[in-house]
Amino acid sequence: MFTKIPYAEAMSTQAASLAVAYSSLQQDLERCTLAPWQAGETIGVVAMGASSHSGHALVSVLAAAGVRAVNLVASDLQLAAPGFQPADHYLIVSESGRSPEPIAAGRGLMVGRRIGISNDPTAPLAEVVDVSLSLGGFDDSGVYTSGYTATLLAYALLLDRVGVVPAGPQVAAIPDIVTTALETYEEVAARVARIVAGASSIDVIGRGTSFASAAEVALMFREGLRIPSAAFETYQYLHGPMEPINDSTVLLVYGDGRELTVPDAALASGAHVVLVTTAPERDVPSAGHPRLTIVRLAPDLEGFVRPIVEVVIAQLVMAHAIESKDFTLDDFLYAQSDTKLVDSPVAD
Incomplete structure (x- = not known):
């Protein structure tokens, strides 16, 4: 079982942690037996919180590869009819x-089709998965x-292992890419x-794999900085949710398409806007505005690597x-007694 360490330490040692994860995942994937993913089957991500946000990236990458996938909130499955199977894997x-x-969701899902991803393989999750x-x-x-x-690294290696999306050379370089990002x-x-x-x-806001970043970053700011924060898919944001923004709002935008013009209206409201994009400044209509900060990403970031750098x-x-x-990122105001199991769950 891993332990909690200060935020600054966890962030600064992230490249080493990712190197550990890469090695561990490679070993597990080499020795495990996975049920093959057949054409036309659906892949379901079952998670909560930050893990659930990561699922948006997986669904986006699979959709681009023509594979049907759904991101399922685990607690919703507790409301489903007995035997309900919303996916094939x-x-x-x-x-x-x-x-x-x-x-709890894992207990009711299809035996032989359940892959668990965890930082602690001895934890109770192992009891309700097949791999x-x-x-x-x-x-x-x-x-x-x-x-x-x-x-996100685990998703990249898994999709490569099942032959759906090749990992590519950037995946093996993720620890180094993160080191560079922390410096750059x-x-x-x-x-x-x-x-x-x-x-x-x-x-x-963001779209595709960047929607995963938007969701995770909004959670981080809300949880760590205690600032009311919300995430939206880019086009959903334009359908009403942007109405409350004003001169005390910060809008953080991830993307290279419609995202380049979203800042225009936000800046007119008096809001501060941060645009994280691969696009050159010449493609951003509001470039040079005093309340717009443009953060340039390398244009060649592929698959899951881009959302890793964004986060x-x-x-x-x-x-x-x-x-x-006047508080730290390691202080939490509200402790919930039922969001983590202490002991192994009792079988139903």
């Missing part, structure tokens, strides 16, 4: 391996850092942090923004 994801909702993939047992912070990015984006993250720390609310940038922002608060 399941990825049951919990970094701790102790979230009760995915464990366990371990992230390696590295220590992590309360606001997950390596646990989230390592889950330090200065701009500090500037963005000063804006974020003073916000009354934060909206985060690492937000982690840096958090690390700087907390400096203006």
Whole structure:
């Protein structure tokens, strides 16, 4: 069982944790027997919280490959009819391996088709899956850092293993890519942090794999900085949710398409906007506006690598923004007694 460490330590040692995860996952995937994924079958992600947000990236990558997939909130499955099977294969994801909702869902899902992804293969999740993939047992912070990015790494290696989406050379280089990102984006993250720390609310938007980043970053800011934050798919945001933004709002935008023009209206409202994009400034109509910060991504980031880098940038922002608060990223106001199992669950 891994232990919780300070946020700053977990973030700064993330490359080493990802290297551990890469090695552990490769070993597990080499020795496990997986039910083949057939054409026309549906893949279901079953998770809660940050793990559930990671599922948006998996669904997006699979959709681009022509594979049907659904991101299922584990607690919703408790409301389903007995025997209900919304997918043909399941990825049951919990970094701790102790979230009760995915464990309860796993008991009712198809035997032989359940793959568990966890940072602790000895945790109770292992009892309700057929194949366990371990992230390696590295220590992590309360606001997950390596646990989230390592889950995206696990998806990349799994899809390669089942022959659906080749991993590509960038996947093996993820630890080095994260090291570079932590160095490259330090200065701009500090500037963005000063804006974020003073916000009354934060909206985060993105599409495709970047919607996963939007969802995770909104959770991080809400959980770690205690600032009301919400995530939306880019086009959904345009259908009403952007109406409340004002001069105390920060809008964080991930993307290269319609996302390039979303800042225009937000800036007119007085909001501060941060655009994380691969697009050159010449393609951003509002480039040069004093309340717009553009964070450039490398244009060649593939698959799950881009959302990993996007989240690492937000982690840096958090690390700087907390400096203006009178609490730490390791303090939580509200402890829930039923979001993690302490002992092995009793079989139904």
